[in-house]
Amino acid sequence: MDFKFITVVAIALLASGCASPQPPVPAPGSAASKVMVMGPQKYIVVEAMRVARENGFMIVDVQLSNSAEKNKTLYYRFAWLGAEGFPVAEEEVWKSQVLYASQNRFIQGIAPTPKAVDFRLELKTP
């Protein structure tokens, strides 16, 4: 009886894969779908995004906020994508940005080529 019970529990565990609940998939085109957070980070929040095109080049302004009570360093860079969703320029250099405690600030990205029609923002905390 005990053996049968353990077997059933083991099979159930294997079937569920011990998986942790997956975060909801962001809606296509939403601000969340443009942000790729690399690794766990609790305090940096992407608030709003503005996308414009000036003189043929895509410009992205992103509002970030630090919900922590102390200063946080953030690393970020943009990836610029063409109509087919593939990069149209080489990778950008990672940039370092300090967000003071409870601060809201904007970062800006300018596409390197007029061919860019979409982007991803990569974020990472140390």
Added chain:
Amino acid sequence: MFARFSCIAVIALLASGCADTSPTLGSRYITYGDTKAVETVTNEFGSTDLQMIAESMTRSLAQSGVLRGRPVVQVYDVKNKTSEYIDTRDITNSIKTQLMKTGVARFTSDNNAMQSQIDQLKLQNQSGLYKKSTVAKTGNMIAAKYRIEGSISSIVKRSSDYKDVFYKFSLQLIDVESGLAEWMDEKEIRKTTER
């Protein structure tokens, strides 16, 4: 039977098991790193500074809309006003490369490469070594509409606990005919080391 099987297993393991399948050769202490990583080995001018300056200046200039109709631009050396040795040619080369990839401008020979261009034209036209039909004619070089020039300066402060370096890179685009600066931008970088 068991001894024979064990022997075969050991030989098979020796033959296949220890083979190195990695496509590397040499010390495992040497690795290739990410060329786009934030470099903080020391607080002297580094690869991240060079890349950030080139990226920031190029994007700002390309997006400004000043360079309409792919004008011809001549790049001058960036003046190094810091106390460090910085190969500023690397900065201008990166800016030039990225602007070329953007396709917003064409470039004539840089001021420091102009002599090589003149020497080559003289060699082709005056030496009598070349077939006439293949010789590049003089008087056909395209003059620059704009020139790009800039400078990098630094303020360094030290205390017993801190070393603070503040870099300021300035770049401007000047209309050769009018002498007017049509575009200008700056990039500031602060690097602090706490001992």
